[in-house]
Structures are given as C-alpha cells and as structure tokens.
Amino acid sequence: MSKSSEEQSKASSTKNQPKVYVLRWGHRPKRDIRLTTHVALTARALGASGFILSDIEDERIKATVEKVVKNWGGPFHFEMGTPWKKVVNEWRAKGGIVVHLTAYGENIETSDVMQRIKAQGKDVLVIVGSQKVPSEFFSSEVSDFNVAIGNQPHSECASLAVFLDRFFEGKELTKTFENARLVIIPQQRSKKVVRKVNSEPGVGKEI
Amino acid sequence: MSKSSEEQSKASSTKNQPKVYVLRWGHRPKRDIRLTTHVALTARALGASGFILSDIEDERIKATVEKVVKNWGGPFHFEMGTPWKKVVNEWRAKGGIVVHLTAYGENIETSDVMQRIKAQGKDVLVIVGSQKVPSEFFSSEVSDFNVAIGNQPHSECASLAVFLDRFFEGKELTKTFENARLVIIPQQRSKKVVRKVNSEPGVGKEI
Numbered sequence: 001m002s003k004s005s006e007e008q009s010k011a012s013s014t015k016n017q018p019k020v021y022v023l024r025w026g027h028r029p030k031r032d033i034r035l036t037t038h039v040a041l042t043a044r045a046l047g048a049s050g051f052i053l054s055d056i057e058d059e060r061i062k063a064t065v066e067k068v069v070k071n072w073g074g075p076f077h078f079e080m081g082t083p084w085k086k087v088v089n090e091w092r093a094k095g096g097i098v099v100h101l102t103a104y105g106e107n108i109e110t111s112d113v114m115q116r117i118k119a120q121g122k123d124v125l126v127i128v129g130s131q132k133v134p135s136e137f138f139s140s141e142v143s144d145f146n147v148a149i150g151n152q153p154h155s156e157c158a159s160l161a162v163f164l165d166r167f168f169e170g171k172e173l174t175k176t177f178e179n180a181r182l183v184i185i186p187q188q189r190s191k192k193v194v195r196k197v198n199s200e201p202g203v204g205k206e207i
Numbered sequence: 208m209s210k211s212s213e214e215q216s217k218a219s220s221t222k223n224q225p226k227v228y229v230l231r232w233g234h235r236p237k238r239d240i241r242l243t244t245h246v247a248l249t250a251r252a253l254g255a256s257g258f259i260l261s262d263i264e265d266e267r268i269k270a271t272v273e274k275v276v277k278n279w280g281g282p283f284h285f286e287m288g289t290p291w292k293k294v295v296n297e298w299r300a301k302g303g304i305v306v307h308l309t310a311y312g313e314n315i316e317t318s319d320v321m322q323r324i325k326a327q328g329k330d331v332l333v334i335v336g337s338q339k340v341p342s343e344f345f346s347s348e349v350s351d352f353n354v355a356i357g358n359q360p361h362s363e364c365a366s367l368a369v370f371l372d373r374f375f376e377g378k379e380l381t382k383t384f385e386n387a388r389l390v391i392i393p394q395q396r397s398k399k400v401v402r403k404v405n406s407e408p409g410v411g412k413e414i
Binding site for chain 1: 211224238241245246249251252253275279310311312313314315316317318331345346347352353355356357358359360361362364365366367368369372373377378380381382384390391392393394395396397398399400
C-alpha cells in the first residue's frame with residue numbers, strides 16, 4: 001500500500017486504459033469519518049486505482065481501506081497526509097489531468113465535458129471536497145475540468161460514483177479484484193459469499 | 208411536503224415515465240445523520256420523486272430536505288416515521304415494484320436486471336439500508352429485485368446514485384426544478400448562481 005503515486009502513474013503510461021485516482025480534500029476527522037470512508041470505498045469499487053486523503057492523516061480511514069483491500073482484493077493505492085498541491089503538481093508533471101467535481105461545473109449530461117476528458121486519453125485525478133473548496137480549485141492552475149453531476153447540491157459520494165461509472169462506461173463493475181479472500185456471487189434472492197482458499201482463483205468454499 | 212405517497216402514486220399512473228421513491232431503512236440518529244442526508248439529497252438530485260425515512264423520525268433530516276427544496280426547487284415528497292412494511296405493502300398494493308439495493312444482488316452491469324426492472328413499466332420503490340438489513344428484504348415478500356452496483360462493499364449513496372442515473376438514463380440531470388429560488392448556471396471555470404425573483408422562470412439576478 002506504500003507504492004507512490006509516481007510509480008503508479010509510470011506503470012499506467014504503458015497501458016491503454018487511463019487510470020483514475022481520487023483525491024479527497026477537506027476531510028475533518030471529527031465530522032467526516034464515515035463520508036470519507038464511503039468516498040474511499042466508492043473510489044475502489046467503481047474502478048479508481050487509488051485514493052489520496054490530502055493534507056491530513058486519519059488512521060481510521062487507513063485501517064478501513066486496508067481491511068477492505070485485504071478481504072475483498074486489490075490492488076488499491078492509499079495514501080494520506082500529502083499536501084493537495086503537491087499531489088496535483090506531481091500528477092500534472094507526470095502528464096495526468098485533473099477533474100474537479102463540483103455542483104457549479106459543466107453538467108456531465110448536457111455538455112460534452114466527458115467526451116473532452118476521455119479524448120485526452122490521460123490518467124485522471126478526481127478531486128472531491130468535503131466542504132467549501134478553495135476558489136483556486138476552479139482555476140486552470142489546479143483543474144483541467146470542472147464537472148457537475150447535475151447542478152444541484154447533493155453528495156460527493158454520489159457525484160464520484162456517477163462520474164466513475166460513466167468514465168469507465170460500466171465496465172468497472174465487471175472487474176475481478178486480485179488476492180480477494182471473499183467474493184460475492186450475485187444472487188436474485190439471497191446472500192452468497194465464497195471464501196477463497198489460499199487466495200487461489202476458482203478455489204473457494206462458500207460461507 | 209405533506210402529500211402522501213398514495214397521492215403521488217396515483218398521479219404517476221396517469222403519466223408514462225415511472226416514478227421512483229427511495230426508502231431509507233435503518234437510520235440511526237446518532238450515527239447516520241450525514242449519510243442519510245446525503246442519501247435524501249442524492250435521491251432528489253438524481254431524479255427520485257420522494258424520500259421516505261422509515262420507522263424513525265429525525266427532524267434534522269426533515270429540516271435539511273425542506274431547506275433544499277425551498278431553495279433549489281421541487282416537487283419532492285418527504286415523509287418519516289412510517290413503518291417500512293407499511294410503505295412496501297401500500298406501494299405494492301398500488302401496483303408499484305420494489306428494488307432492494309444490496310452488494311449481494313444481481314450485478315447491474317453483468318445481468319439483465321435493469322432491463323427487467325424497466326420492462327415492468329411500474330413505479331419503483333428503491334430500498335437502501337444503512338446497516339445490515341433484515342433477511343426478509345431479499346425475499347419476494349418484500350422485494351421484486353435485488354440489485355448490486357458491483358458486488359463489492361462501498362456506499363449506499365453511491366449505489367443509489369448509479370442506479371438512478373442508469374434507470375433514468377442520465378435525463379434526470381437535465382431536469383428543471385419548480386419554484387427554485389436558486390439556480391446554478393454551469394461554468395467551466397467559476398461559480399455562477401442566479402437568484403430567481405418571485406420564483407418566475409427566466410427572471411433572476413446573479414448572486
């Protein structure tokens with residue numbers, strides 16, 4: 001889990017499918033523990049390759065993400081404490097682009113912003129805030145695109161999920177996670193979870 | 208805001224586009240205030256016509272939703288305290304169907320569950336839980352469909368958003384809300400909010 005975003009970005013440049021990382025700005029440990037956890041797990045489940053908790057450290061978030069990756073598989077990069085500006089600058093220096101999700105941005109449905117983002121063919125750093133973000137987030141100094149999932153106030157979790165689902169065109173939901181100890185087998189009517197024996201694919205017992 | 212779900216359901220039967228209501232089960236006032244608020248606002252912003260906080264009353268959720276509707280427009284039905292079983296039974300008695308969102312359900316991307324839901328052409332009650340739900344939620348006594356937004360643990364907020372975005376095929380993000388006092392005009396680089404004068408469409412001053 002300690003792989004730097006630098007190494008991840010280099011690795012992705014050799015592949016076709018751009019990678020997405022999610023930067024969570026403005027986490028407040030007293031208020032946002034659950035929301036930030038939900039944002040991190042949404043990032044993982046909806047196809048992002050990594051999550052960065054900027055500017056602050058929160059061991060509880062780290063513990064939860066590590067536990068989910070341990071049980072349900074990865075890889076999934078997690079880092080915390082890095083200043084947001086450093087993340088953004090390094091990301092752009094490596095050739096990546098930055099998408100800021102905000103209710104004020106271009107409406108993903110009524111504009112061509114998603115097409116323009118995808119046309120870049122570059123790795124995407126998605127910034128989601130938990131409180132009113134610095135005005136510079138809207139500027140080209142920080143973001144390449146400001147995107148709104150509808151122009152109504154709702155939830156950064158919802159916005160992130162819809163953005164990722166549209167960016168990956170639904171394929172992120174077909175992904176198999178590596179080294180998963182637990183796998184859910186979809187059911188119409190019940191719960192079916194398989195525990196993998198020695199993390200071997202195909203070998204498991206139902207629990 | 209006091210219109211009953213019964214009246215809403217009748218109204219919808221005269222129109223083509225099925226309506227969606229969201230039932231939030233398992234809200235715990237101490238723990239879930241923010242998450243439940245996010246679920247309610249996500250429901251509204253992603254095209255649902257109403258939100259039901261089942262089994263428990265929480266004036267803070269009510270106040271937040273009412274404030275958002277007052278400022279950003281509606282209509283949006285809100286009710287709280289109704290026992291979930293009553294909501295489900297009445298919904299089904301009026302000809303509606305019930306979709307339970309759960310990590311264990313049919314994967315929305317790899318199965319045809321969404322096509323089957325839409326083929327029903329009926330109003331949909333989406334149940335989202337905040338904690339481990341009663342096992343009966345999976346049975347045909349309660350749900351017509353169990354749907355997973357990928358079979359990974361993440362967030363009910365994210366699941367709800369993706370479900371609604373796919374159900375309404377993105378059109379929910381083009382919707383104009385009635386009696387909105389505030390309207391965001393999408394921007395590439397800044398924040399632009401218009402305050403409507405006397406709630407007249409087209410008449411407003413930028414704030």
